Amino acid sequence: MESEKILKVCGSITKKESLALITSNILENTVVAEADMPYSNYYGRIPDKPQPNSLFLFTEGFYTLEEALRLTQNIDICAKNKVNTASAIFLHQGHHIPAIRIRNFPDYQHLKMLQECYIKLGVKFARKVQLEKEAVVTVSKCFFLEDKGDGIFFDKQEKHEGYINLPKRPELSKFEKLMEKVKNNSDCLFFDGAIGGLIIDGKVQDIMRVYSEHLDLKMLTCIKTEVLKWI
Known part of the structure; x- marks a missing residue:
């Protein structure tokens, strides 16, 4: 039987994302949002989920995929839970708004701790972000x-x-x-x-x-x- 061909590559996905702001368990004067209608053309509703969907931690400056990966792999809770990290850019009224995208994060209760870990590693979070309910986002990530x-x-x-x-x-x-x-x-x-x-x-x-x-x-x-x- 022919063996499967496995590729480990990088790339990006661009789509319209429906967002919901998260207001609890985060640091003051920071902005975190969640994709509340992932795969909206499939579900047409919010799917049942035991843990957060894609989380977007908005930052002051842009972090490349390499930077986002390096930062996250140095955070124990992310390494242990095999968190999937990506670099994200939202397009809003001609402006680019950067974020670090997190998937497979275990729960909402540790979001503040996650932010604190990033800050210790030098990340600066945005204090205010202007976004519509639905925004176009390009996520740069690794693929397996x-x-x-x-x-x-x-x-x-x-x-x-x-x-x-x-x-x-x-x-x-x-x-x-x-x-x-x-x-x-x-x-x-x-x-x-x-x-x-x-x-x-x-x-x-x-x-x-x-x-x-x-x-x-x-x-x-x-x-x-x-x-x-x-x-």
Whole structure:
């Protein structure tokens, strides 16, 4: 049997994110928000969750992915819980608002402690942030993927996420219209999509991220076929 091909690469995902401010268990004069409707085109509601979703800790300055990873791996609670760290930039009225994105954080009660650890490592948090309820965010992160060939990948850390190669990167507004066409004119199962890019062998490959609790190779192949018809 052919062994699976595993890729450990970096890249980014861009999407509209619905945000809810967190007001308890955080340091005074700091801003923390949570993605309260992750994969909104899939659920259409807030999914049940035993722990926080994606958390955004807004910072004064921008921290690269390398910086965010280095900082977080030096915090015990993050290392022990295998917290997934990323660098994030929100676009709001032409302005870029930086944040550190945290996933797989164990609970809300230790958020203040997490912030204190970052501060000890030199991080400066934003005191005030102007954001709409929904904002466009680009998250730069590391990916651990299984390459199935033909431009199809499965995420080895997020079991409901997969990726397909795109011939070009559409603008976000055009991508949203593309998703409407695919969902209204195909038999592909219900899913949420986002655009992004992977850096593989020193070159950027445009991708679409697919989320579904019924994700499999047949589904990703179906979506890829339909997307290529309309893109």
